[in-house]
Amino acid sequence: METGRTLRESSLRVTGWRAWVVTDTAEGPRLGSVLHDLLWQPGGPVVAECRRDDDPFATPIGPHPVPAAECNCGFHAVRDPVDALSYARGRDEPGTVCRILGEVVVWGHVLETEAGWRASHAYPARLYVPDAEIAAALATYSVPVCGSPSSQTCTATPSPSELRSRIWRIAAPS
Numbered sequence: 001m002e003t004g005r006t007l008r009e010s011s012l013r014v015t016g017w018r019a020w021v022v023t024d025t026a027e028g029p030r031l032g033s034v035l036h037d038l039l040w041q042p043g044g045p046v047v048a049e050c051r052r053d054d055d056p057f058a059t060p061i062g063p064h065p066v067p068a069a070e071c072n073c074g075f076h077a078v079r080d081p082v083d084a085l086s087y088a089r090g091r092d093e094p095g096t097v098c099r100i101l102g103e104v105v106v107w108g109h110v111l112e113t114e115a116g117w118r119a120s121h122a123y124p125a126r127l128y129v130p131d132a133e134i135a136a137a138l139a140t141y142s143v144p145v146c147g148s149p150s151s152q153t154c155t156a157t158p159s160p161s162e163l164r165s166r167i168w169r170i171a172a173p174s
């Protein structure tokens with residue numbers, strides 16, 4: 001996802017938008033990154049690694065913190081859901097069930113960019129899943145799963161305080 005030029009470093013925990021692929025695994029449907037071969041497991045954060053050295057078209061820049069201003073690594077989150085929408089469509093790998101949009105909380109080493117953030121740690125905060133069966137399966141992430149950003153009803157919605165404590169546990173700096 002393109003989030004634009006890096007503006008400043010931040011240590012804040014922020015919530016933005018992103019797209020995921022939903023992939024069939026032996027354990028059931030799991031969220032995966034759209035551009036990389038990375039599964040997001042329930043119950044703990046994903047931690048970013050730089051894949052620049054695997055990219056034959058990228059100029060090597062040597063060892064650097066993830067994310068780095070001069071690189072494009074880290075988990076991307078955008079401020080405006082419209083910026084994430086184009087990534088919710090695309091050519092899908094075998095095993096991909098669908099793509100979804102959602103809100104994501106990012107923290108750790110965070111860079112604020114023109115359109116959002118890039119960060120070292122991430123976990124879903126709220127998922128928008130039109131298909132009821134997939135929505136039920138994704139309740140395993142213990143975050144609200146809603147039909148659409150405009151719908152009032154969410155399945156598997158814990159109380160706000162319970163939710164806050166769950167996300168807090170997952171996102172607590174260790």
Ligand SMILES: [Zn+2]
Pocket residue numbers: 050051052064066067068071072073
């Ligand atoms: Zn990098």
